[in-house]
Amino acid sequence: MKRNAKKAKTRFTNGDPLCRRNEAEVIREIVETVWNIVCSSLPSYDDNLVGIESRMVKINALLEIEADSICFVGIWGMGGIGKTTLARLVFERISGQFEISCFLANVREISERKGIVSLQNDILLHLNKGQKIYDEHCGKTILNRLFRSKKVLLVVDDANHVSQLESLASPKWFGAGSRVIITTRNCTY
């Protein structure tokens, strides 16, 4: 950990003219760098997870975190193969690099039981927005406004219908560098 802290310090003192840059920007960058170093040196939260590191490597390659493009990555497979577990681990590791991050769990079940508006409200609740959505269309407008021009990490876990993505994570909504991870048992949509 000491070595990591030293690494972070070096990264910010070697040839980086801190004094010429906006203070808030520098602080944000320092926090992001330290967070990334700490997260990448953390062990998996459960060492009994079989083959998790190689899956993480594959998904990291697909996510291309450094790129400014907007990228959607799907994790598809039958029930119980570890899609949610993998998405959670990735989320925990990389969420510090985004302005907004949200993990929407059990989308299929919640949308069937409570409706899609409930999931739109979950996003607002998660982000501590003192606002309430009453209908799906308004929800799309509010989420669009919230995500627009922001670097967002959103996980849509266990989606089973394209309409869920249209209401929770339309590709048109996100700012540069955003990533959306979708887990699903069904890749036909």
Ligand SMILES: Nc1ncnc2c1ncn2[C@@H]1O[C@H](COP(=O)(O)OP(=O)(O)OP(=O)(O)O)[C@@H](O)[C@H]1O
């Ligand atoms: N790599 C792994 N090694 C060992 N156990 C794992 C691994 N990944 C997940 N598990 C375990 O398998 C079970 C199912 O995992 P998970 O809920 O992630 O599956 P899922 O693919 O999301 O299933 P569903 O489609 O039903 O949502 C969990 O108890 C989890 O702890």
Ligand SMILES: [Mg+2]
């Ligand atoms: Mg799951």
